[in-house]
Amino acid sequence: MKHLLTWFGIAALAMVAARAEAPTLMAIRNARVVPVSGPAMARATVVMRGGLIVDVGEAAAIPPGAWVIEGEGLTVYPGLVDALDSVGITEASALEAAPAARRPGMGAPAGPTPAAGPPPAKGPEDRPMTSSWLRAADLVKPEEPRVATLRSAGFTTAVSYPMRGIFAGQGAVIDLAGERGGDMVVATPAGQYITMRSGGFVSYPGSLMGVIAYIRQVYLDAGHYKTVEGMYEANRRGMKRPDYDRALEGVMESPRILLPADRKVEMDRMIRFGKELGQATVLYGMQEGYRSADLLKGAGMPVLVNLKWPAKARDGDPNAYETLRTLEVRAHAPETPSVLEKAGVKFAFYTGGLTSGREIKAAVRRAMEAGLTEEAAVRALTLEPAGIYGVADRLGSIEKGKIANLVVSKGDLFGEKSEIKYIIVDGKKFEPEPESEAPGSGGRGPMTAEVGR
Amino acid sequence: MKRLSAAAVMVLAGVGAARAEVTLIKNATILTVTKGTITKGSILIRDGKIAEVGQSVAAPAEATVIDAAGEYVMPGIIDCHSHIATEAVNEGSVSVSSMVGIPDTLNPEDIYIYDALAGGVTTVNVLHGSANAIGGKTVVIKTRWGKSAEELPFEGALPGIKFALGENPKRQGSPSVFRATNLRYPATRMGVEDTIREAFNEAKIYQAEWNDYRAALARGEHPEPPRRDLKLDPLVEVLEGKRLVHAHCYRADEILMLLKVADDYGFKIRTLQHVLEGYKVAKEIAAHGTGASTFSDWWAYKEEAYDAIPYNAAIMTKKGVVVSLNSDSEELMRHLNDEAAKVMKYGGLSETEALSMITINPAKQLMIEKRVGSIEVGKDADLAIFDGHPLSNYSKVVKTIIDGQVYFDRAKDVAGRAAKEQEKAQLIAKEKERARKESEGQRRARPGAGEQAPKPEVAQ
Numbered sequence: 001m002k003h004l005l006t007w008f009g010i011a012a013l014a015m016v017a018a019r020a021e022a023p024t025l026m027a028i029r030n031a032r033v034v035p036v037s038g039p040a041m042a043r044a045t046v047v048m049r050g051g052l053i054v055d056v057g058e059a060a061a062i063p064p065g066a067w068v069i070e071g072e073g074l075t076v077y078p079g080l081v082d083a084l085d086s087v088g089i090t091e092a093s094a095l096e097a098a099p100a101a102r103r104p105g106m107g108a109p110a111g112p113t114p115a116a117g118p119p120p121a122k123g124p125e126d127r128p129m130t131s132s133w134l135r136a137a138d139l140v141k142p143e144e145p146r147v148a149t150l151r152s153a154g155f156t157t158a159v160s161y162p163m164r165g166i167f168a169g170q171g172a173v174i175d176l177a178g179e180r181g182g183d184m185v186v187a188t189p190a191g192q193y194i195t196m197r198s199g200g201f202v203s204y205p206g207s208l209m210g211v212i213a214y215i216r217q218v219y220l221d222a223g224h225y226k227t228v229e230g231m232y233e234a235n236r237r238g239m240k241r242p243d244y245d246r247a248l249e250g251v252m253e254s255p256r257i258l259l260p261a262d263r264k265v266e267m268d269r270m271i272r273f274g275k276e277l278g279q280a281t282v283l284y285g286m287q288e289g290y291r292s293a294d295l296l297k298g299a300g301m302p303v304l305v306n307l308k309w310p311a312k313a314r315d316g317d318p319n320a321y322e323t324l325r326t327l328e329v330r331a332h333a334p335e336t337p338s339v340l341e342k343a344g345v346k347f348a349f350y351t352g353g354l355t356s357g358r359e360i361k362a363a364v365r366r367a368m369e370a371g372l373t374e375e376a377a378v379r380a381l382t383l384e385p386a387g388i389y390g391v392a393d394r395l396g397s398i399e400k401g402k403i404a405n406l407v408v409s410k411g412d413l414f415g416e417k418s419e420i421k422y423i424i425v426d427g428k429k430f431e432p433e434p435e436s437e438a439p440g441s442g443g444r445g446p447m448t449a450e451v452g453r
Numbered sequence: 454m455k456r457l458s459a460a461a462v463m464v465l466a467g468v469g470a471a472r473a474e475v476t477l478i479k480n481a482t483i484l485t486v487t488k489g490t491i492t493k494g495s496i497l498i499r500d501g502k503i504a505e506v507g508q509s510v511a512a513p514a515e516a517t518v519i520d521a522a523g524e525y526v527m528p529g530i531i532d533c534h535s536h537i538a539t540e541a542v543n544e545g546s547v548s549v550s551s552m553v554g555i556p557d558t559l560n561p562e563d564i565y566i567y568d569a570l571a572g573g574v575t576t577v578n579v580l581h582g583s584a585n586a587i588g589g590k591t592v593v594i595k596t597r598w599g600k601s602a603e604e605l606p607f608e609g610a611l612p613g614i615k616f617a618l619g620e621n622p623k624r625q626g627s628p629s630v631f632r633a634t635n636l637r638y639p640a641t642r643m644g645v646e647d648t649i650r651e652a653f654n655e656a657k658i659y660q661a662e663w664n665d666y667r668a669a670l671a672r673g674e675h676p677e678p679p680r681r682d683l684k685l686d687p688l689v690e691v692l693e694g695k696r697l698v699h700a701h702c703y704r705a706d707e708i709l710m711l712l713k714v715a716d717d718y719g720f721k722i723r724t725l726q727h728v729l730e731g732y733k734v735a736k737e738i739a740a741h742g743t744g745a746s747t748f749s750d751w752w753a754y755k756e757e758a759y760d761a762i763p764y765n766a767a768i769m770t771k772k773g774v775v776v777s778l779n780s781d782s783e784e785l786m787r788h789l790n791d792e793a794a795k796v797m798k799y800g801g802l803s804e805t806e807a808l809s810m811i812t813i814n815p816a817k818q819l820m821i822e823k824r825v826g827s828i829e830v831g832k833d834a835d836l837a838i839f840d841g842h843p844l845s846n847y848s849k850v851v852k853t854i855i856d857g858q859v860y861f862d863r864a865k866d867v868a869g870r871a872a873k874e875q876e877k878a879q880l881i882a883k884e885k886e887r888a889r890k891e892s893e894g895q896r897r898a899r900p901g902a903g904e905q906a907p908k909p910e911v912a913q
Contacts (some may be wrong), residue, residue: 122547199546206546209553209589213683217552220681229678265560270604324873327880
């Protein structure tokens with residue numbers, strides 16, 4: 001017997017039933033399965049129950065009562081992971097949690113008067129452009145529009161961060177579906193998102209030197225804070241209590257930091273800086289990764305590669321002088337993943353402001369044209385980010401016991417004519433929403449646009 | 454060699470690769486600066502140091518030979534005031550920005566490093582800007598184009614810090630909509646003095662806190678440690694003579710003010726930078742033991758720089774001040790030899806005195822004169838080879854050598870230009886081709902060509 005139902009029908013039923021029970025038992029049979037953690041299986045079955053993968057293999061039995069998806073002609077991959085994003089966080093919720101720090105590079109403020117913002121910072125003690133205590137886990141909302149857009153592109157998971165300021169806040173590994181924000185959170189905190197933004201002559205820090213000095217001072221202060229806290233814990237009576245500092249609390253609870261590095265000189269600088277701070281460090285950006293393999297290999301730090309390859313500005317002066325280096329970077333940046341793969345550098349991809357599935361696929365294909373293998377491309381969007389964020393025990397591959405996050409495509413996921421059929425998040429099945437025509441009109445706010453910097 | 458950038462490899466192709474332990478420069482006119490001029494002379498370089506200098510120098514058979522017949526060799530030029538090779542110059546948000554430093558933002562791929570080499574410059578004092586009374590930390594580098602940021606600094610050179618007097622530090626903030634909310638103190642020259650004094654008052658208290666803490670530890674006590682303050686650490690180093698002060702100034706009155714402040718707090722001003730009215734107070738500058746690093750004839754770009762004369766360098770020299778000529782500009786930096794020549798016309802200084810102002814004198818100011826600044830046995834083999842006398846403005850640099858390695862070779866640079874232009878043209882053509890294909894592909898993928906979206910389906 002065959003039931004034809006739209007997913008919306010199932011969703012409606014699920015909402016009526018108790019939330020946690022919604023999709024109980026589901027199987028995809030006779031599909032090609034790419035588990036990533038092991039060799040691909042030509043014809044296999046994946047069984048899911050209660051949001052987890054309970055069985056996978058050529059001989060996996062389908063329990064009675066399971067919803068079955070015919071996988072004939074389809075390929076099942078682990079759900080894709082966007083290793084750095086702000087998806088799920090609305091501008092409003094971030095603003096509410098931390099009133100805008102004075103933002104650099106924005107020229108004259110549009111709308112709100114300068115008086116509405118905090119006064120200019122006069123030194124590190126003012127903790128400028130800092131909201132290290134913000135947690136993405138507290139801010140994400142499933143109804144934020146980019147959640148569905150990114151999911152339609154095959155992503156089941158993202159590592160989402162608040163992205164304002166220098167110490168922007170703590171990221172969270174989130175699944176891209178849920179009834180409420182809390183349902184989405186897989187792991188928190190995932191790390192502290194750090195930028196090198198500065199406030200010009202207006203507010204400290206006003207230069208790259210100032211930002212670096214500020215971060216260094218905050219880490220020194222955190223060390224001092226810990227020492228004094230320890231002394232106070234040991235002897236509360238007779239000692240003046242130390243001041244509570246939420247900026248330092250936020251920095252201390254970060255398991256890792258993300259530092260920006262597009263150019264080779266930035267990579268070299270941030271590698272040394274991360275080591276100086278004594279903090280686990282992940283670098284993001286990587287435009288010049290194609291010429292930095294030895295440097296990155298030597299550093300032993302994982303890196304996040306921005307899939308939005310550098311391009312000539314569409315509305316730029318066509319006759320503007322460009323240096324050989326600028327031209328080289330635009331020509332060779334997409335070789336970065338292939339160079340890193342060959343050098344054995346651990347890397348994951350992030351979408352960096354690309355929105356639609358079409359744009360993202362084109363960017364991955366460009367890296368593959370430049371020599372990246374398809375296996376490595378898939379790994380960089382599944383098991384590698386899971387490993388970098390310490391959630392590979394739950395995510396990133398199709399294995400018994402892992403979260404039921406899958407993407408099912410017709411054809412190889414990054415093949416020219418491929419088509420995503422289903423996206424399964426926490427055992428719930430979704431189908432891609434139709435893409436809007438104009439590229440880059442996916443409604444991402446300015447927060448995401450800043451990821452690429 | 455592994456870490457050389459692609460661009461550097463292109464520039465150095467065949468130059469750095471041929472690194473030999475022993476190099477002989479022969480048949481040259483050698484301007485040693487400190488030991489006279491040697492005609493038809495030779496310099497033997499071993500392991501990056503000058504091993505022998507003279508008219509008859511015996512070289513081993515394996516030595517790389519540079520025949521400099523008809524050419525002039527002088528010590529690598531030292532620029533005591535520059536802002537190249539860094540990705541930030543001013544932390545202008547505060548009046549005391551000693552917590553920031555140029556070493557954090559060195560950019561070994563700044564093309565001006567290469568341009569400096571083309572002007573024979575081998576050592577550069579990279580300074581923070583002049584936006585504040587007490588600026589950021591500074592660093593002396595060698596122009597080792599192609600090396601990493603960590604390999605640029607001049608090994609063992611004392612670190613420095615920038616001070617600034619006059620109009621720049623009393624600027625109250627950038628003219629912007631924020632002006633009303635960011636009125637920075639100070640607004641007058643009196644305030645600049647006060648800012649410096651207050652900073653050192655604070656530094657002395659901080660220094661005492663740490664000294665008390667260390668004394669208590671030594672007594673076996675367990676006191677609460679003071680907080681490290683990155684703003685005050687460098688000022689304590691200044692008080693302890695471990696960091697050199699380079700002070701931007703113009704007017705005689707502010708120069709005297711600063712020397713008095715330094716005397717009051719017990720530290721030294723190592724160099725006065727620009728110091729266009731130095732000729733008015735040269736005796737006082739000499740008495741303080743302070744060097745002066747000035748321009749040959751660059752002034753009148755603002756009111757405080759009006760009372761300048763071309764005889765400034767010569768007058769200060771005659772009054773016993775160690776004087777250098779600097780660039781403060783990536784353009785001027787390429788012809789500091791011309792700048793030096795001007796003091797012969799204005800002030801009647803000798804050839805050697807003129808050359809000293811861009812070699813041994815800045816070396817003394819930076820306290821690296823035992824390593825560089827003249828051609829002497831035992832010093833670093835940092836040399837500039839000109840095709841004529843360097844004090845003639847018809848002369849060009851043909852080779853620049855640092856630590857015995859050729860970092861700039863004009864003949865190779867010229868020969869490589871066509872290949873670079875071709876590479877550029879190819880990259881531009883490829884990019885245009887890709888853009889054309891992509892727009893074609895997008896046109897083909899327009900709807901109508903695609904198939905109907907399949908219906909969702911759940912089957913059992």
